[in-house]
Every structure is written in C-alpha cells, then in structure tokens.
Amino acid sequence: MTEVTPKGGCKAVVMRASHLPRPSRTHPRQFGKISELGLSNEEIAYLREAKNDDEWLRDWSSALLEKYARQYVAVRHQRVIAHSKSMRTLKMHLDARKIRFATIAFIEHPSEMIIYAL
Secondary structure, eight states, X not given: OEEEOOXXXXXXXXXXXXXXXXXXXXXXXXXXXXGGGOOOHHHHHHHHHHXXXXXXXXXXXXXXXXXTTTEXXXXXXXXXXXXXXXXXXXXXXXXXXXXXXXXXXXXXXXXXXXXXXX
C-alpha cells in the first residue's frame, strides 16, 4: 500500500495486486472487514458508496458516454461532479471545491471506459 499526497494536499491510497501476498498453505487467502483496514470513518464511508458510483458509471447510456468521451469524469453519489480533458485540471476543480474523495473514470471511447479509484 502506498500513500500519495500531491501538492494539492488530496491524499490517495494505492494498493497494487502485485504487492499482495499470494495465497498458500502457510499464508491462506484472508478476507477482512473494511473496518479492519485502519482507515478513517470518512474513508470507510466513501469506500462503501464508491461501489454504487462504479455500478452507476457502468450503466451509462451511449448519450452520456458520447457527452464525456475522452474526458476524466469525477463521480460522487451517482452524479458527475466535475469533468475535464486532463487529470490535472480535474484535480484542480476537485481541490477548489474541497472534495477529498471521488470515483474518477476516463471515458476513452463511447463504448468503453476505464475506472480509476483514488
């Protein structure tokens, strides 16, 4: 797990699958509760609501995909709160509004999208 704090002060926690131990007889796969991760109440609440935002993004109509094509889109509570063609500009918008947590998706093509979680 890596903590990243850019100049704007917005903290992101990044965990890569390659850093997770592989299950084995001596180290079985472990499933835990979100509350056991040592996160703040605000971070826990966001992780729980982010699942709904991810599902909402996947259910977008082709008209919405076309509207935000080739842009980064920040979503919170199943609505678009900011969008931009560059991640830097999107982050500036979020920082200006003091938004600490959002689900961010880059709409690559109207029929495809890649979802990034910060």
